[in-house]
Amino acid sequence: xxxxxxxxxxxxxxxxxxxxxxxxxxxxxxxxxxxxxxxxxxxxxxxxxxxxxxxxxxxxxxxxxxxxxxxxxxxxxxxxxxxxxxxxxxxxxxxxxxxxxxxxxxxxxxxxxxxxxxxxxxxxxxxxxxxxxxxxxxxxxxxxxxxxxxxxxxxxxxxxxxxxxxxxxxxxxxxxxxxxxxxxxxxxxxxxxxxxxxxxxxxxxxxxxxxxxxxxxxxxxxxxxxxxxxxxxxxxxxxxxxxxxxxxxxxxxxxxxxxxxxxxxxxxxxxxxxxxxxxxxxxxxxxxxxxxxxxxxxxxxxx
Numbered sequence: 039x040x041x042x043x044x045x046x047x048x049x050x051x052x053x054x055x056x057x058x059x060x061x062x063x064x065x066x067x068x069x070x071x072x073x074x075x076x077x078x079x080x081x082x083x084x085x086x087x088x089x090x091x092x093x094x095x096x097x098x099x100x101x102x103x104x105x106x107x108x109x110x111x112x113x114x115x116x117x118x119x120x121x122x123x124x125x126x127x128x129x130x131x132x133x134x135x136x137x138x139x140x141x142x143x144x145x146x147x148x149x150x151x152x153x154x155x156x157x158x159x160x161x162x163x164x165x166x167x168x169x170x171x172x173x174x175x176x177x178x179x180x181x182x183x184x185x186x187x188x189x190x191x192x193x194x195x196x197x198x199x200x201x202x203x204x205x206x207x208x209x210x211x212x213x214x215x216x217x218x219x220x221x222x223x224x225x226x227x228x229x230x231x232x233x234x235x236x237x238x239x240x241x242x243x244x245x246x247x248x249x250x251x252x253x254x255x256x257x258x259x260x261x262x263x264x265x266x267x268x269x270x271x272x273x274x275x276x277x278x279x280x281x282x283x284x285x286x287x288x289x290x291x292x293x294x295x296x297x298x299x300x301x302x303x304x305x306x307x308x309x310x311x312x313x314x315x316x317x318x319x320x321x322x323x324x325x326x327x328x329x330x331x332x333x334x335x336x337x338x339x340x341x
Contacts, residue, residue, distance in 0.1 A: 040113050040277050042190065042223030043266025043287065045097050048119055050267075051280035052160075053092040055121055056101070060155040061087050071149040071162065072171050083173055084109065084152070096186045096222030100177060108174050116276040117149075117162065117169030124157030165276060187220040190259050195221070201252040204244040208330065211247075212240035212313040215259075224259065226316045227272055227287075230294040231262040233320065234303075239327035240311070240318050246328035265290055293319040 064084040066077035088104040099119060101109040111119065149169060152160040162169060177183050188195050203220045214220060215229040233240050235258035238251060266272065269287030270279055279285060292302055296319060297310040306323030
């Protein structure tokens with residue numbers, strides 16, 4: 039968490055609010071947020087810059103600046119990027135309530151704050167301090183971006199493309215979907231939801247799929263992500279959208295976190311196992327476990 043739908047929700051909400059605004063100042067309150075860069079250098083680089091807009095690549099948020107360069111941010115497990123109104127942008131050390139009606143925040147949860155020319159502030163909060171930011175001249179040339187796989191909403195993300203990515207892979211489908219170098223943006227929640235929609239067992243070898251499975255899984259991935267965006271993301275723990283509000287997707291889960299509940303498709307029982315170190319939810323009754331495909335003429339299973 040957050041995954042593509044959560045990041046896309048924040049992007050869609052904040053892009054029209056930030057486009058054209060000038061950055062008055064950046065204050066980095068936690069040097070881990072931008073390491074190895076020095077906070078003072080990043081603060082100087084952003085001060086006075088105009089924001090062209092907010093974009094997304096995989097699970098990354100891209101604050102595009104006029105004149106070149108982009109502030110690339112990753113929310114990791116508990117990060118949030120929230121736009122705070124002028125009257126609410128108080129000193130966080132006073133313990134003000136960032137999320138109205140819920141929990142208060144303090145300076146130890148606020149990693150960075152960007153003051154805008156209209157009096158509002160953009161806050162990066164992160165209780166577990168895994169979130170990060172760095173300045174890039176061209177994000178497409180960054181090594182970490184070069185390793186990212188195809189975007190699920192790209193026209194190029196077809197059933198045939200998915201089949202090519204999975205061909206010969208012996209890793210379980212759940213692990214395959216979590217691999218950001220294959221398809222970018224899918225995390226634990228939406229991998230479970232997509233595999234359920236495609237009626238595929240999470241432990242099936244990725245390379246065991248046939249063309250009909252490629253079609254089913256491709257469509258299921260897109261559908262699961264679209265539902266997540268429509269629901270404003272899933273607020274299981276810390277995630278809040280760009281306005282500081284909870285998402286609604288957790289109320290629409292088909293199997294994720296539904297261990298012991300009836301399967302919404304066949305009435306079987308939703309189970310929980312661990313795949314690649316992640317809790318995985320599925321229905322054994324209607325999610326087909328595929329066998330490893332054999333090499334032609336070898337009579338032996340692929341290893």
